[in-house]
Amino acid sequence: MNQYAEAFAAFNQDAESGWLKSQRIAAFARFEHLGFPINGVENWKYTNTKALAKRDFLLPKTVDLDAAREVLKARDVALDDHRLVFVNGVYAPELSNLSGLPAALVVEPLSEALDKELELTCGMMGRLAGIDCDVFTALNFAFAGEGAMIRIGNHQVIEKPISLIHLSVAGDQASMSHPRILVAAGANSQVRLVEHFLGSEEAVHFTNRVAEVVLERNAQLTHYLLQEPGDQSWLVNRTHVEQKRDSRYYCHHINLGGKLVRDDLVCDLNGTGAESEFSGLLFGRNKQHLDIHSLVNHNEPRTYSRETYKAILNDKARGVFNGKVIVKKDSQQIDAQQSNANLLLSDQAEIDTKPELEIYADDVKCSHGATTGQLDETALFYLKSRGLSDELARGLLTLAFANEVVDKIDIEPIYQLVETTVAGHLPHQVNLDDL
Amino acid sequence: MIEIKDLHARVEGTEILKGLNLSIQPGEVHAIMGPNGAGKSTLSAVLTGREGYEVTSGSVTFEGEDLLEMDVEERARAGLLLGFQYPVEIPGVKNVYLLKAALNAKRKEQGLDEIEAPAFMKLIREKLKFMKMDNSFMHRAVNEGFSGGEKKRNEILQMLILEPKLALLDEIDSGLDIDAMKTVADGVNSLRTAERSILMITHYQRLLDYIVPDVIHVLVDGRIVKTGDKSLAFELEKKGYDWLLEGAA
Numbered sequence: 121m122n123q124y125a126e127a128f129a130a131f132n133q134d135a136e137s138g139w140l141k142s143q144r145i146a147a148f149a150r151f152e153h154l155g156f157p158i159n160g161v162e163n164w165k166y167t168n169t170k171a172l173a174k175r176d177f178l179l180p181k182t183v184d185l186d187a188a189r190e191v192l193k194a195r196d197v198a199l200d201d202h203r204l205v206f207v208n209g210v211y212a213p214e215l216s217n218l219s220g221l222p223a224a225l226v227v228e229p230l231s232e233a234l235d236k237e238l239e240l241t242c243g244m245m246g247r248l249a250g251i252d253c254d255v256f257t258a259l260n261f262a263f264a265g266e267g268a269m270i271r272i273g274n275h276q277v278i279e280k281p282i283s284l285i286h287l288s289v290a291g292d293q294a295s296m297s298h299p300r301i302l303v304a305a306g307a308n309s310q311v312r313l314v315e316h317f318l319g320s321e322e323a324v325h326f327t328n329r330v331a332e333v334v335l336e337r338n339a340q341l342t343h344y345l346l347q348e349p350g351d352q353s354w355l356v357n358r359t360h361v362e363q364k365r366d367s368r369y370y371c372h373h374i375n376l377g378g379k380l381v382r383d384d385l386v387c388d389l390n391g392t393g394a395e396s397e398f399s400g401l402l403f404g405r406n407k408q409h410l411d412i413h414s415l416v417n418h419n420e421p422r423t424y425s426r427e428t429y430k431a432i433l434n435d436k437a438r439g440v441f442n443g444k445v446i447v448k449k450d451s452q453q454i455d456a457q458q459s460n461a462n463l464l465l466s467d468q469a470e471i472d473t474k475p476e477l478e479i480y481a482d483d484v485k486c487s488h489g490a491t492t493g494q495l496d497e498t499a500l501f502y503l504k505s506r507g508l509s510d511e512l513a514r515g516l517l518t519l520a521f522a523n524e525v526v527d528k529i530d531i532e533p534i535y536q537l538v539e540t541t542v543a544g545h546l547p548h549q550v551n552l553d554d555l
Numbered sequence: 556m557i558e559i560k561d562l563h564a565r566v567e568g569t570e571i572l573k574g575l576n577l578s579i580q581p582g583e584v585h586a587i588m589g590p591n592g593a594g595k596s597t598l599s600a601v602l603t604g605r606e607g608y609e610v611t612s613g614s615v616t617f618e619g620e621d622l623l624e625m626d627v628e629e630r631a632r633a634g635l636l637l638g639f640q641y642p643v644e645i646p647g648v649k650n651v652y653l654l655k656a657a658l659n660a661k662r663k664e665q666g667l668d669e670i671e672a673p674a675f676m677k678l679i680r681e682k683l684k685f686m687k688m689d690n691s692f693m694h695r696a697v698n699e700g701f702s703g704g705e706k707k708r709n710e711i712l713q714m715l716i717l718e719p720k721l722a723l724l725d726e727i728d729s730g731l732d733i734d735a736m737k738t739v740a741d742g743v744n745s746l747r748t749a750e751r752s753i754l755m756i757t758h759y760q761r762l763l764d765y766i767v768p769d770v771i772h773v774l775v776d777g778r779i780v781k782t783g784d785k786s787l788a789f790e791l792e793k794k795g796y797d798w799l800l801e802g803a804a
């Protein structure tokens with residue numbers, strides 16, 4: 121904990137006095153008061169943060185852009201996009217591309233937004249995910265300074281996706297970052313946001329990101345969360361979405377592993393007709409620990425939510441899926457569906473899955489289901505009896521299992537990256553692009 | 556082609572095959588008939604290397620190699636292919652994926668390059684047409700939601716594309732109407748060459764009218780109790796298996 125205090129003092133001492141500086145101080149006090157969730161915190165029952173708490177992380181002093189370029193070369197989905205790249209949390213203009221931004225679209229690093237539009241930016245910060253939210257959100261606020269500001273004007277349909285690349289590389293010591301992403305999508309606007317968390321094998325980094333997203337009336341946001349921070353890196357991720365009337369939030373959540381990845385996804389459906397959809401895949405190997413906590417608040421009548429999460433866990437990987445749905449007393453005509461199917465590829469892989477429904481209205485259609493299984497041995501035999509290797513047969517069956525989620529990814533390079541990762545060498549052998 | 560000698564095999568501790576002998580030369584078509592539970596499917600499972608079937612003694616030589624030493628996929632690549640009595644449904648895996656992967660696995664074994672996409676598509680379309688199957692079957696998941704007859708045709712389709720040396724057909728005729736039976740039989744007959752062997756398991760003499768075997772064996776209680784030519788099928792049709800059962804006991 122001590123090194124956080126030192127890092128914080130160094131970070132905040134030169135800041136100009138004002139709301140932000142005092143909020144940071146309050147946030148840090150909150151962080152110190154709560155401490156890391158080590159024992160007995162219900163929300164963190166299955167996820168052990170001891171190793172994270174023990175580790176000393178520092179804000180990076182310099183970042184290695186060449187190493188960052190290498191990582192991009194290997195794993196970037198290379199879209200035609202508007203992009204901000206952060207290396208170990210630090211905005212890297214050299215790797216970003218903001219040329220040709222449409223007039224009614226603002227995409228800028230948070231550091232610039234705080235310079236140029238301090239009041240507006242501060243007004244958006246902490247409104248949905250404030251310092252009282254939880255210890256990681258408090259810690260994020262204490263170190264608030266990097267991240268992104270995205271604003272889409274009313275009636276704008278943004279053609280190119282907006283990409284935020286959270287990239288980590290090895291440095292002198294373990295580093296941390298606390299990006300805050302602010303998104304405001306105007307009425308009737310439509311946009312796609314891609315967040316790619318990736319890192320080199322050697323990187324030891326702790327990303328503690330918070331996103332606050334507001335969708336105005338009839339706005340639509342498709343959010344691609346693509347997470348692969350690297351085997352030695354931690355990723356704690358909070359996404360809080362506020363949805364007004366008739367707005368749509370579609371989240372493709374693909375978690376391809378990391379040392380520890382924890383997601384808290386919250387949707388407040390605050391207007392009639394608002395709809396949220398999560399389609400997620402957890403793909404864990406080695407000793408990775410992947411944890412999803414989702415919460416959908418049906419605060420108004422005729423609001424809709426759908427969640428489909430699939431987990432594929434191999435080796436000693438561990439997964440957690442906790443899906444909570446709360447339907448308020450007067451929220452009638454609700455449709456909330458949740459399904460969670462899990463595939464364990466080894467005896468030592470483990471999944472804890474728990475739906476939580478709190479329903480205080482009576483006209484509610486609510487369904488949830490969870491299944492856990494292994495690859496179908498009969499199908500495996502059938503494929504091998506046609507000459508397919510054990511590896512390829514397993515790959516095909518695993519991909520088939522993931523397909524319900526993966527097939528919905530409508531940005532081709534992202535789809536390809538996910539397919540390749542899930543199926544190993546599969547796409548080369550049975551690539552059907554040219555058929 | 557294949558030489559089975561004194562084969563004994565167990566399933567879950569119970570001996571099912573009790574000293575089975577069978578030898579097939581290249582180009583020959585053999586049929587195995589026999590009552591329910593005699594061990595016919597067990598034989599095909601043992602030959603393809605299915606888990607849970609324990610060979611306790613005896614030997615199987617395929618093209619001069621010890622078949623029982625080979626993995627499931629090695630047997631297929633070496634040219635032994637089974638048409639399943641109950642083809643497996645595999646949701647999410649397209650037929651075309653399976654066919655391409657299987658064909659390339661075999662080509663790799665033979666030291667050939669992967670097949671080019673246009674040539675592959677041409678091959679599939681041609682064989683689909685031969686089996687009177689619509690092109691849409693390519694993009695459907697393997698056997699998922701197929702009717703009984705469609706599943707059997709799909710098994711033969713795989714044979715036509717993978718061109719095995721020895722095709723094992725386990726009750727390829729059951730559940731087929733007359734038209735489908737003809738299509739399936741045409742498919743199997745088109746596989747007949749001077750080098751390729753076929754071993755088919757059936758309960759019905761009718762199949763043997765369409766695919767005329769060189770040799771017929773009767774399998775009872777884990778053993779071949781009688782071997783003869785095509786006329787044996789007529790005899791079985793008339794007399795049933797009882798007269799042979801007594802002989803076996």
Ligand SMILES: Nc1ncnc2c1ncn2[C@@H]1O[C@H](COP(=O)(O)OP(=O)(O)OP(=O)(O)O)[C@@H](O)[C@H]1O
Pocket residue numbers: 566567571589590591592593594595596597598607
């Ligand atoms: N996996 C298994 N577990 C237990 N018993 C089995 C298993 N497979 C086969 N058997 C038993 O072995 C015996 C032979 O079965 P098999 O399926 O080989 O018969 P078959 O000759 O193919 O019969 P049918 O004409 O009905 O297809 C039967 O008594 C069956 O119950």
Ligand SMILES: [Mg+2]
Pocket residue numbers: 595596597640725
């Ligand atoms: Mg049988």
